[in-house]
Amino acid sequence: MTSGSAYGTEAATRAALHVAAVLGSEAPVAAIILGSGLGGLVERFADSRAISFKDVPGFPSATIVGHSGKIISGKLAGRPVIALAGRFHMYEGHDAALAGFPVRVLHALGARTLFVSNAAGGIRRTFRGGELMLIRDHINLTFRNPLIGSLEQGDDRFPDMSDAYDAHLCDRLRAHALALGTALEEGVYGGLLGPSYETPAEVRMLAALGVDAVGMSTVPEVIVARARGMRVAGVSCVTNAAAGYAGHPLSHEEVLGVSQSVRERFEPLVERFVANL
Ligand code: HPA
Numbered sequence: 061m062t063s064g065s066a067y068g069t070e071a072a073t074r075a076a077l078h079v080a081a082v083l084g085s086e087a088p089v090a091a092i093i094l095g096s097g098l099g100g101l102v103e104r105f106a107d108s109r110a111i112s113f114k115d116v117p118g119f120p121s122a123t124i125v126g127h128s129g130k131i132i133s134g135k136l137a138g139r140p141v142i143a144l145a146g147r148f149h150m151y152e153g154h155d156a157a158l159a160g161f162p163v164r165v166l167h168a169l170g171a172r173t174l175f176v177s178n179a180a181g182g183i184r185r186t187f188r189g190g191e192l193m194l195i196r197d198h199i200n201l202t203f204r205n206p207l208i209g210s211l212e213q214g215d216d217r218f219p220d221m222s223d224a225y226d227a228h229l230c231d232r233l234r235a236h237a238l239a240l241g242t243a244l245e246e247g248v249y250g251g252l253l254g255p256s257y258e259t260p261a262e263v264r265m266l267a268a269l270g271v272d273a274v275g276m277s278t279v280p281e282v283i284v285a286r287a288r289g290m291r292v293a294g295v296s297c298v299t300n301a302a303a304g305y306a307g308h309p310l311s312h313e314e315v316l317g318v319s320q321s322v323r324e325r326f327e328p329l330v331e332r333f334v335a336n337l
Contacts, residue, residue, distance in 0.1 A: 066118065067161040067206075069168075069213040075118045076168035083109045083133040087170030088142040089337045092330065093162075093281060095178035096312075097319025098297060099145035101327050105134025113146060118161065120148070131165075137335035142169060150202060151255035151276055159277075160206030160284030167288045173229070173337060174285045175330060176294035179319045180273035181257070181302040181310070183266050184247060189318045191298040192325060193273050194233055194246040195225050198282065201266075202253045206280040207287055219286040229293035229333075236332040242325045247272025249296055251279030260304025273298055295329070297322050 094101055102108060113119045113129040129146035144162055148154045182191060211217050237244035250271030258274060266274055273296045285292050299318040300310055
């Protein structure tokens with residue numbers, strides 16, 4: 061049974077038909093979601109084509125600074141990929157289902173492997189701004205779930221999350237980082253609603269819960285990907301020490317500046333990942 065919901069399978073199929081008409085219909089070997097300040101990866105795409113979020117049926121327009129709000133197709137390391145530069149956050153007032161909807165569209169476009177990235181605050185005491193963290197697992201601290209509602213056609217009603225971040229893909233990312241001489245920490249991503257940053261007391265709580273890096277995205281996307289049976293891998297760009305550790309107030313400008321400075325480590329890692337899929 062399908063719900064025909066605004067952000068369900070049928071809506072995703074409609075959106076994908078339009079996107080494929082603009083970008084071409086070659087099935088991507090991977091879909092890539094680019095976090096705040098990480099959108100520069102698309103400059104490495106050959107034969108790139110783009111469509112603005114506002115032109116995708118079913119998408120609202122992206123507003124946040126640092127997010128151009130585009131779906132971009134092209135060749136990375138000679139292989140067809142599709143990327144989202146920008147995403148929908150729940151702190152913008154969007155439902156969890158909308159935050160996960162672009163992943164339904166990527167799946168409808170043929171992607172079966174999803175690479176997620178984000179900017180995150182470092183909860184682990186040793187994390188400094190600029191660190192890359194392989195996401196080994198997440199904790200959903202938004203207490204919202206994009207799958208709530210009628211079962212969507214093709215979704216798993218109760219998706220297994222024990223291997224949400226695919227162990228085999230994690231192994232490959234570790235190997236790629238080693239080969240590139242790129243330091244890659246690993247840990248647990250804690251997804252919060254935002255948009256306020258955490259208080260120092262919340263940061264201590266997150267540490268006690270086993271969170272290594274904290275952010276305001278990713279979780280709904282990964283849950284939808286798992287419900288669709290996609291393999292997921294991901295990297296957090298730790299842009300700052302979490303509140304109370306840094307000795308100065310956090311700002312979105314700091315987050316954007318640092319994530320742009322990790323480009324020369326982040327981009328070759330993703331490129332090599334795609335080349336070897
Ligand atoms: N907290 C939450 N989200 C973030 C942070 C942070 O410190 N840095 C970048 N995104």
